[in-house]
Amino acid sequence: MSQRLTGSLLGLALATGATVATVAIGSPSSAADPEPFVVVGTSDVFDSFLTQTVLEPGFEKAYPQYDFQYVSRGTGAAITYAQAGTADAMIVHAAALENQFVAAGYSDEEYGRAIFWxxxxxxxxxxxxxxxxxxxxxxxxxxxxxxxxxxxxxxxxxxxxxxxxxxxxxxxxxxxxxxxxxxxxxxxxxxxxxxxxxxxxxxxxxxxxxxxxxxxxxxxxxxxxxxxxxxxxxxxxxxxxxxxxxxxxxxxxxxxxxxxxxxxxxxxxxxGVPLLINSFHAYALSPEKFADSPNVDINNEAALLFLDWVTSPETQQAIGAYLNESADPPFLPSAAPSLTLDDPLPTTVKAGERISVGATLANVTPGTPALDGVLVKLLATPPGDPTGAPVLVSAGTTDGEGHVTIGYRPQADATYTLDVGPITKVEDATLDPVFGDLLAPTSLTIGQVEVQGRLQDVARSISGGRLTLTGVLAPVVPAGDTGQLVLLAAQGQRELKPVGTQVVRAGAKKFDVTVRLGAGTWRYRLQYVNVGVIRTAQTSVRSVTLS
Known part of the structure; x- marks a missing residue:
């Protein structure tokens, strides 16, 4: 909010008996003074001291340029207060009133953001x-x-x-x-x-x-x-x-x-169970709603920063830890849905084999409908490059119960993650207007899978002192990478040692390796090597006699 509204904010608060966590009055702030950021909201979070213990100090530490000021009201009165343009953001907990606030165009976003229950x-x-x-x-x-x-x-x-x-x-x-x-x-x-x-x-x-x-x-x-x-x-x-x-x-x-x-x-x-569930949502006030009100200046930047901060994993953890001495916390994080894996991934698969990833996505607030129709992405990150950008390899959409099954044929060793973006969800369609909310993105690292390379349909031919091996290799070498075919051989019972190598280019599916060996009987084995990408594939040890 602009500094010019601070005086009227204080007067309105005193006249109505509202509680203001911090009030700044006087001349316009200097460049070094924090800028007022006003949140009006339910007295639940103020009278429980969640505001004073977690929200106010946490936000001001993250964004010291703002002076967090909380006006404690009942939800209906908080909505009226916000609709007067005297707050930048709002925290409330009554779906049957919030839907009207949203329908009237006062929310900067499509719905409020779920923050805790x-x-x-x-x-x-x-x-x-x-x-x-x-x-x-x-x-x-x-x-x-x-x-x-x-x-x-x-x-x-x-x-x-x-x-x-x-x-x-x-x-x-x-x-x-x-x-x-x-x-x-x-x-x-x-x-x-x-x-x-x-x-x-x-x-x-x-x-x-x-x-x-x-x-x-x-x-x-x-x-x-x-x-x-x-x-x-x-x-x-x-x-x-x-x-x-x-x-x-x-x-x-x-x-x-x-x-x-x-x-x-x-x-x-x-x-049922939902009758005693107390779900809280946070809203940023829409500056556009007050475009024709010259005395109203919504601090939209601070409001959106607050919404992002309060729904962040770190703040959600702090909210869940508040008053949790007996492992029965009164406030539980609800910004992001839960994502659970049905069964562990296999640690190793043969090249070409398909894995099936089953998972369930659910709103953590009891009594909310299933999260159907939500896109769930399967991302892969090479294990040798944990800081590298994950790559989308497959995806699926949740069914009517929030369950998804994603199929994929791994092409290289990788650590896999399920990823879900922001969700917009109608939570109560029986209300008129309907009540919906926004859920934060979530992800779940589900494990590492190594791919066992394969050498298939291996055939050999002999010409003079040359041994030629042909066949099919899997998986193909990823783009931008190269692999190696290594032939190990020895005469008698000596240890097998490399006698020839061949580079496998990206995308190659077949191989043709020729190595000149001396006369005599040789034991040999062919390996397909791509360290950090697959588990080495190798044939069994075989014998050949060359003249």
């Missing part, structure tokens, strides 16, 4: 008046129904953030799957789903909430603390939240009464 959890008190932990530890819709029943009986409360944060949008999707609870229908513009209400039909504005349901309007961390204090009649507060924020706040001793009572929705439960 986590999970939602339900927190409850130790006495668990709704009996969630015992009856619905892996059934979030069932847990909500039990809380609603206990709330109606005056023994439980549900503490929601309200509004349109990504967490509330997902909460509404869950309420739509519950039974026995009076709900109203949330509009598609607000993410869809349902909300507890005293009346049915379309939700009013504001929603007529039952007495046991509380919409605080807080960001993620403060909302958990509100439920932990539970200053509501009847007590027994439950909070639906992301596990990253809960883990961080609990690790700091800030949460003393609440613990996880439901997580990891069972596949057989309503909504």
């Amino acid at each position: 986590g999970d939602y959890v339900l927190l409850g008190p130790a006495d668990d008046p709704a009996g969630v932990l015992a009856s619905a530890p892996h059934d979030i819709a069932g847990a909500f129904a039990r809380i609603a029943a206990a709330g109606a009986a005056g023994t439980a409360n549900f503490v929601s953030r309200g509004g349109t944060p990504g967490t509330t949008v997902q909460e509404h999707a869950i309420w739509a799957l519950t039974t026995g609870t009076t709900t109203c229908t949330v509009s598609a513009a607000n993410g869809g789903g349902a909300s507890p209400s005293t009346s049915t039909g379309s939700c009013a504005n504001p929603i007529a909430l039952p007495s046991w349901y509380h919409a605080t309007g807080l960001t993620q961390g403060p909302n958990i603390l509100n439920g932990d204090v539970c200053n509501y009649d009847g007590g027994g507060c439950y909070v639906f939240t992301d596990r990253g924020t809960y883990n961080y706040r609990a690790s700091k001793g800030q949460i003393t009464r609440l613990g996880i009572v439901t997580r990891d929705n069972d596949a057989a439960a309503p909504g």
Whole structure:
């Protein structure tokens, strides 16, 4: 963003209660001052301290010319903030709202980039008046129904953030799957789903909430603390939240009464496994969308650098390592798909033999559709030249389950890699507009295969003191290279030694070797040599008598 917007950015943040990680005010920056780069986004990544621990310091270290500033908002409010032209990039987690942002032309790219995923959890008190932990530890819709029943009986409360944060949008999707609870229908513009209400039909504005349901309007961390204090009649507060924020706040001793009572929705439960999956995407704002707004200057260069940085393997690893002391990380990398090999490659094949490479390409975020129709390339690199450019030798396209089979006849020793370029994928076609995302390229080194050379159809002829050998060799010598035919011979039981060589030019398929030997009986063997390209081929030892 341009420096001229910094003052209005601060004023807007203070007026709305937004959290700004770093704010620069004052005169325009000098050449030595970092340039402001503003990211507006979900409070999940801020209240969990992922922003302060990984994103902000990591990006500023990689690009010290920028001052990373994060404005913490719920997803719906973050989108509104971005659409005002007061941010350069955005991190959000509500597909039913992101699709509208993209359709309106605010994204610089076709869709947002997948950056990481986590999970939602339900927190409850130790006495668990709704009996969630015992009856619905892996059934979030069932847990909500039990809380609603206990709330109606005056023994439980549900503490929601309200509004349109990504967490509330997902909460509404869950309420739509519950039974026995009076709900109203949330509009598609607000993410869809349902909300507890005293009346049915379309939700009013504001929603007529039952007495046991509380919409605080807080960001993620403060909302958990509100439920932990539970200053509501009847007590027994439950909070639906992301596990990253809960883990961080609990690790700091800030949460003393609440613990996880439901997580990891069972596949057989309503909504299945995806119902508690929390998927995050990052967007660069489109400068073209604000072409007619002279007071808006989107820092598109910084935004695209950030998208490339946050989806890089190094940053993805750092995200996955955050809060991972118990090998149960709350944020898992999702920028690139997984690529797994069906079976190991053979270490050696005979020249002319075909190898079959089977692999599966999959989006690592649970609940996403198969990656079908994706081109997977098979690349080869000579083992003696690991820094050389890989060469495309074959390719295949994934089927409806993301599986691909690639056939190839190796012509030389090589290390093989499967390579997949950037992927554009519609992840939810049931939404209108559809929701899609961008996945980063990925590759997988699958092993080294050596090619055993072959000498076939070897025939000999004798003329005077000359021995002539003809036949077919495989594989052919690669372009730009040469091989050698070496005839080893000896009389009696002496050691076979080279008695003649012949250069094999690139592309040659047949050979014709003639060597003059003295009179007598000779033992001989022919070799096809191309060091670093194939395993040496050789005939068996044979005998010939020359006059």
